[in-house]
Amino acid sequence: MLILSRKQGESIMLGDGIEVTVVEVKGDQVRIGIQAPSDVSIFRKEIYLEIQSENRHAVQSARDIDKLNQVWETLRGKLPELKNYNEQN
Amino acid sequence: MNENKYIVKFPEGLPGIEAGHDFQLFLPDPEGPFFELKSLKNEAITLVLTDPRPFFPHYRVELPIAELESIGITDEKAARILVVTVLSDDVARITVNLLAPVVINIEKGLGKQVLLNNAEYGVRHPLFSGTAFR
Numbered sequence: 289m290l291i292l293s294r295k296q297g298e299s300i301m302l303g304d305g306i307e308v309t310v311v312e313v314k315g316d317q318v319r320i321g322i323q324a325p326s327d328v329s330i331f332r333k334e335i336y337l338e339i340q341s342e343n344r345h346a347v348q349s350a351r352d353i354d355k356l357n358q359v360w361e362t363l364r365g366k367l368p369e370l371k372n373y374n375e376q377n
Numbered sequence: 378m379n380e381n382k383y384i385v386k387f388p389e390g391l392p393g394i395e396a397g398h399d400f401q402l403f404l405p406d407p408e409g410p411f412f413e414l415k416s417l418k419n420e421a422i423t424l425v426l427t428d429p430r431p432f433f434p435h436y437r438v439e440l441p442i443a444e445l446e447s448i449g450i451t452d453e454k455a456a457r458i459l460v461v462t463v464l465s466d467d468v469a470r471i472t473v474n475l476l477a478p479v480v481i482n483i484e485k486g487l488g489k490q491v492l493l494n495n496a497e498y499g500v501r502h503p504l505f506s507g508t509a510f511r
Contacts (some may be wrong), residue, residue, distance in 0.1 A: 326443035331492050335500075339477045339492060340393025342461060342500050343424065346474075347394060349464040350423045353405060353413055359468055360409045363505075 381407060385414070385481055385488040388448070392477075392490060396422040400488070402481070412459060414479075426459035427473055432504055438478050440491060448480065448487035457481045461490070462504065472501040 397418030
């Protein structure tokens, strides 16, 4: 991993399209500004990891879709907002 | 989406899942909101996707234009929004990921899971919380 020291207000360029700026340093928190082309996705890493983990849980849990459809049958009769589901499509 | 089966390509794949780019989207019950998304590369890999509309009528997904363009969507009407669902034996524990919806271009068969920059929505939101189910 490349490690650089930067002061508040200083930036790093990633290629010629992405600029990462240290906006503010306060205690143990750093505010970072990122300027990037709109087709570059930017995520907080912990959230991205959470999405990965939820997708894996979803795969593990997907055995039971038949059961889910039974639940749906029961639900649809009970809930007025679900009754017209078909008409939306 | 009138057919029950539909081939969808995810050019960037799905985060956390090694299942290639090509999937079959299948609607087991044409009258229901639940879809199966099965990997064509590895049939053991299936996810349940749910149409969030009947459960979360106020759920709104604002997608950056670049995200839409990356799967060829120019008209928002072609975008079908579905949410990844984690099933459970206990119905009250079935959750959906509202923070990272799956967007599908129904005309071109292209899809992408989009991470919203919207702190309001969680990754483990109970599916039936907003209803009178319990």
